[in-house]
Amino acid sequence: MKVKQSLKHELIKLLKKTRAWLGPILVFILIMVAYPLTVELTNQSLADAFFPVLFISCLMVMMLATEGIFLEDYEDGSLEHLLITGGSIYQSVFIKILVHWCFIGIPVSIFGSLFNIGAGNTAYSSILLLPSLLVSTYIFLILFCFGNSLSLTKGSVLGTLITMPLLLPMLVILGKLTTAIMFNINYFGFLILLFGILSIIMFIFPAIISKIIKTHLE
Amino acid sequence: MLREILIIVIKKFIHQFASPKTYFYQVNRIYPWLLYISLAIYLTAIVWGLFFTPKDFVQGNSYRIIYFHVPASFIAQSLYAAMSISSLVYLVWKVKLAAYLSRSIAPVGATITFIALVSGSIWGIPTWGTWWEWDARITSTLILFIMYLGLISLHNSFNNFDKADKLFAYLSIIGFVQIPIIKKSVDWWSSLHQPASITLTEKPAIDAAMLYPLFMAMIGFSGLIACLVILSSKVQIYKREKTKNWIKNYV
């Protein structure tokens, strides 16, 4: 019952600030639309460089999405209130990340797969791309939230700079994934790897983030 | 009954040893010995390696960079592991000395990783023809370097030392995941960097004549880095225990 209540709470909070979730989606669409304009109209080079542009813009959009994710709660005292009344910060962090992913991560992944067709790849590769994009946007979101929580009071630039090194192995995996999609070798292996990483990270990181927020609140 | 006594004795021993004051005095005693002995070992190993070992069949004389590059990269990774373990000790047992140690390992680790990266890329010019290549091990070592810098900047941006220590500890424990990535990446992704020549389970792939100076260089280099970490921890102790009486008496 408590879970449903806090879920509703977070949903309302996010939906109220439309620009918080609509902004990143629009930025993503803008980048993906602007990308073919910067390439000459030969289909081959468009399809070649599409995947890196897609993954990097996903990364940047997730970074935008976590811009002030804990700051308002910290500043207006609701985090302290939660700590004092004995509620669990773990639950609130977990649900906040989940809600952000539902509103920003899923649309971005869907649009990314659709743009994939527009870049001259087959529809089959778009269908293969969709689950991996869904999982990787969630992982990016979690890692950027971790960075944001570390530098809660000092602005978010320091936090994102600190977590960039943790994201680079993810980008390496995504790079291997593109060859798997293009040539259809071993795709399910990579998908299971991504799921495995997500399943470990999804439950451990909110616990660490809650400990870090408690440290900030002392 | 015996168990409780044992636990109390161990706790007292650990907390007595883990006070910065005891650490400071003990370390002052052994520091000159450590410095001179490790310097002697390392210089012998370098002279032996640079001048007395035969030329390599494939690479010519430029393989001699191995005596600088391999100890540096190995120590860079082990320093990060030591920093993570020390941060874990701080978080679990609240031993302040562990926080000082992990903070003091960070700049030393950054320097050593920088040396490893630069020596590796200079070694790459005669061997592979290129001085940079985005393969798994080099990129992961670059990530390690950026992590060290990020840790230092995170700690410096907080005025409250307790908060800074805790956040530093969390970040260094999370970042430990890249050490297995560096070590195993050469096996997982076949790339330009050669696979490990010295493993625990197989016969070494390099000749014995080149192996002995390498081992000696690793031992001597670890001693030198221990001296640097000791100096760095002394800086941290001076900085943070400024107001305590024992430091004023010592000075």
Added chain:
Amino acid sequence: MSNLAFNSISDALIMDGHGVFVWLVSLIFLVAISLSFKIFNSLIKKYKSQIR
């Protein structure tokens, strides 16, 4: 151990063309380590004088 790999000092410096790299790396190494020692020692001196 008594078999020197090089016949003369200029041989040791050039090392069949690879001498540049080896000596460059050893120079960088030496500079980095000695700089670190110097910086830490000067920091210790600074904090000591602050305490006095």
